[in-house]
Each structure stands twice: as structure tokens, then as C-alpha cells.
Amino acid sequence: MSSRKLIGKVSATEKYPSSCDEFQFWLSDDTILSPFDIVLVENKTDNSITYGVVQDIFHITDGTGHISNYVSSDFGNVDTIPMTRRLSLSYAKVSVVHNTKENFMPVFEGSAVYTANEEDIQVALGLDHIDEKTAIPAGLMKTGNNVSVPIKYNGDFLIGPEGAHMNISGISGLATKTSYVMFLLKAIQDKCKDDVAIIVMNVKGDDLLHVHQPNEKITEAQRKEWDDLGVPCAPFENVKYLYPYRKQKDKLYANTALPIEDLEEQFASKQASNFVYTFEHDIDKVDMLFANVEDPNYTIESILN
């Protein structure tokens, strides 16, 4: 277990006071910190610990403006080397997330600020109370001080019965949202086995049509991360692909971007099937085709039903 490191002191000023929800602290010169790192302050008044998440990190000097810095560099001489290091410091803005004794008084000016170790991070995020029976690995949290902590979801709220939804948002094209979902589905499958059925609607070409196969490009470091999370670094089990019907025999009647060799392999191992809607079988589901079409006068409704 890594140890806590003293990295700075709380700075409460007239303009930027500490509050119940946030505080600021200046960092020692050799500190490396990242946004979303967890830090803690020991409160001497009741020996409780206040935990916070770093929101942002700033660097300030005693220069009053850009002109001051320009003048200080011999009036714009880029080759000037200052003889004295300008009075400067880095400080971080922190949001309070937890106090061990439910004491939310603002942290005091001058209080020592430490980095959090693994146990501290578990406590700060409420992970020390999670039920291992329903916990599902969510990923590894890596902090600026090289602490790596497995984070877990409460499965009851992820896949039920208490709740069952998750929203992942991000910039498109970075191959992170889908990758994360696939990791999470693997973790769920590993945890819940046959108690959970996973249905994936594929809109991504053939990227997700190899989930039954091992990843040849995975590195040892990545494999270790899976091990740290307790999730086997292995392909999905019991996978079945259902392709929409296409009237093309040489494509095995499958409407897919998957290469024909891979398709043949899947059909041969009975992992793939085609699906088609027929009049006799699916006529009573036709109204679902028009489910998102506005029908204020019940026109389609009256035809279908």
C-alpha cells in the first residue's frame, strides 16, 4: 500500500475562502498532481479526515500582468535569463466529497494536504461499503502519485434490481466509449455468468463481430490491468451473431461488412445465423415499424389493427 505524501497546505484567502464544498491549497514545488486526484486534509478539531477531488490546478506569480512579465524579460528580449526565480506557486482547487465524521466545516487555513493512498481512495469514493457479492469492476483509477485503485460499481444499480442504466458520453471517433462498454460487458458476463443475457445492436461495421476471438495485440501491461481488476483477459463466451437477411448467396445471405472468410467460419461453427421478417410470422409486429412515426389521426393504427 502506498503511503500518503504531504504535498501542500490549505490556502484560504479573503477572495478565495474555504467552504463546505471546496477549498484551495498551494502545492510544494516538487509535487505532480492531476485533475481528479484525491487529496485529504486531517482536521485537528475532531481528528476527522476531509477528502476532496482535484478540480483544477493553477500556476500564479507576482507579475501583475503580461506587461509586467514582458518588462521583466528586459522589455521583450526572448534571450533574457532571469537571475532570480519569480515569486510563484501552483495551487489546486478541490471539491469536498467526504468527511469521515460527517463534519463539513471548511478546512482551516494552513492545514496540511496529503495525497490519498489506496485505502483513502476507497473511503473517499464510498467503495469501502460496497457489497462484493454484487460489485462489478468499473476500471482502474490512476492518480498523479502512481496509485492505482480498482473501482467497482454496485451491480444492483447497474443491471438491477435497484436500477438498470448507464450513460457513457464522449467525443466521437476516439474508440473509448465502445471499448469501455465492451470491457464492462465482459466484466458483467464474468460476474453474473448465465444470469445475464447480453444483446448488442451493432452499428459499427465488423468491429464488434470478433468478440469471440482473443485480442492478438494486447500488451503485457494491459493484461496486468485486467488481472488487477479481477476480470479474465479473455474473449466473450457463448457468442452468437444474428445478421439481417440479404438476397445474395455469395455473401451467405448475410447483410454485413464482415469478410466472407470470417463469415464462413462463424456459420461453420454455428455461431452465426441470418434473420428475416416474414409476413406470416411478423405481421402482428408491423406496428412496431411505425412506432416512432407520429400518427395523430390514427391512420396507420386503423390499417394495422
Place this chain on the structure above:
Amino acid sequence: MSTLSEIFDKRKITLYHNESLDLDHYYQEPYQDDGDEIKEMGDPFETNKSKKKRKIDLAVEDRTYSGFSFFMDGSRRTYKIGDMVLDGKKIYPVVIAQVRAGCTERNTQKKLHAYGEVQRKNLLLLSDKMNDVDFAEIRQRILKTKMAQALHLDVVTYHFDPNKDNVPVNAAIAKANTMMHDMEIDILGKMVNSGTLEPDRMLIVDGPLQFIRQDTGKPEFADMFYNVVGVSKSFDPMLPTSSKAKRGGTQIGAELLKLEYGERTPVFLKENSRHRKFGCWYLRIRPRSRVSNPLEGIIKIEKMAVIDDEDGLDSAVVDNICLSILNEGSPTCYGRDERWASHLYPVYLTETLIKSSFESDLVFINNFKRDFK
């Protein structure tokens, strides 16, 4: 429980508290070289006897070098809290003061740190026209109180000379200044004794090397200042360059107008009342085009002459000092201090450190209005 007035009352001296006056804002700060006089001489007080200004060629010199690693400053805040009446006839101000002195050191990462602790003294200044017995008794009573102990207070006298001081408060301020210089000499003495100062780790003192009272008159006193230089941000531009100025000769300000960036005057000789010799010269550290008036950006530098400097300071040493000071020109305190053009940044930081150790004016003054237990 006695208030200050009651302590004085016991000796039949009446102390009238008044609306406390912050003397530092009331009286205009004199030039740092106030009282200086350049000794008339034929040749400059340096080994290069040319009477012309000298230029430090910054194009060829090492701009990354500074021979200075230590910076010393002292500061004081004075307040008039009342007047006391002696023998029912004469009235003198009662002044209190916070006096600080300290030194900083620049490390190899170019960062400034405090060198030792900031020396602190809090003073109650009374006129020396008081009867000695009265003064001793009042002093003893005050120093025994918890308030005085908490404040680390000392009670001292000041001497008002109508020929020298315009008003008695000036005499009190001068006394506070003298005690500040005492503290600076203490710090300097410790640095010298510990072998801290060296020719490439010299000390800049903010202001002139005016340590007259502390000057023993012996050669050893000058040895303390071997690696010390005084730098004044402000100076009297009407200082005569010789006694001829009294009959219409040149004043130093007129000479300084000719200085360009990186140029210095020849070294002038200055002697104090103990016949201690100093070499002093002026150096322009900011281009004339970059300052708002032609005398801005010029500093006065002085160095005490040691035994070897009987014929003048070594010009190479003087030039080296000038180069170091020019190299100290970056960064600046532009925007923070209106004296930025003449205020070297490490000296500014030292001043900031020392001034941060002052108690707030209101809190300090009100200590003397409360009960002295």
C-alpha cells in the same frame, strides 16, 4: 491594572493619548542618501583615474552571472500615540515602533529563502528629557507587564536636537532607524563570522552603508563590509559633486542625465564622521527610453574602502559589481512597486518578506490603549 497613563501618572508625568498618527505616511520619506557629502578630490576614487563615465559592454559580458547571493533589508513602522508633559512645562511626543531586519539567500535554483530569522523589535520611545529615575521606574513597570512581554517590548529614549531634527518625532524615528541598523549589523556580523560571505557570494544592503553609530573607527570594522555593497534606490540629485557646487558647480543630477543604459559614473569618495572612506558611484540599470523621467532607473552604489583601497577601489571590482547588478535587472517588480525601475527584484522580495512580519497597524497601536496588566 494600569493603563499606560496610570504608569506614567505614578511618576507625576501626564500622558495624553491622542488619535494615533502613523508617522510613516505623515512625513515624506527622505532620500536614502540623505546627509551624504561627496568629498572633493582631484581624481576618481578608483584605480582607473579617467574622469569620464564608463560603459559595461553587455554585448560581450556574461549575462547569466551575478556575484550576489544575499540581500539584506530593514524596515520600521512608527506611530505617535500621544504626548507626555514633563515638569508641567515641556511636552514631548510618545512614539511606538515596530522594527524589523532580515536577510535572504538565493539558492542554486534561483529561489529566494529567508537566511535565518527576521529580527524583530517593538519599541516605546520616550524623550531623554525625562528624569533618569522616572524613566528607569516607568521602564521597569512597563517591562514587567504581561502585555510588554507578549509584545517583546523595549522602552528606549530618543534625543531631540533642534539643530538636527525639525521636530521631536523625527528624533524618535531616527532612534528607531538606529536600532534597525544595529540589528542589520548583528546579522552582518554573524554572517561574516561564519564565513558565509565570499567575493562571488556577496551581500546587497538596501540603502547606503550608513552604520555610523556602530562604526568602531577601527580597520576591522571595514573588513566586515569587504563583500558588502549598499544600493540606494533614491538619492539626492542636488548633491554637489564638489564644494565648487556651492558656487555654481555641478550637482550630481546633472551628470547623471548623461548616463546611458549600462553606463556608470567614476567612483566618488565619501567620508563619514568617523573618517571612514566609501567609494560611491551611480549606474543606469534601465534604458532611458523605457522610464518616465530621466533620473529613473539609476541607482547609487557604495562600497566601504578597506585598507588595500587607500588609493581607491579596484575598477575591475567596481565593474564586476556593476555587471552583477545589471544582470539582476530581470525579473522586475513592475506593477507591484512604483520604484520598479530602481528596485532590484531580490531586494524587493526581501523587503516583502520583512514587511510581512509587521503586525497590523490597528492591532499594534491598540495594544497601547488597552490595560497593561
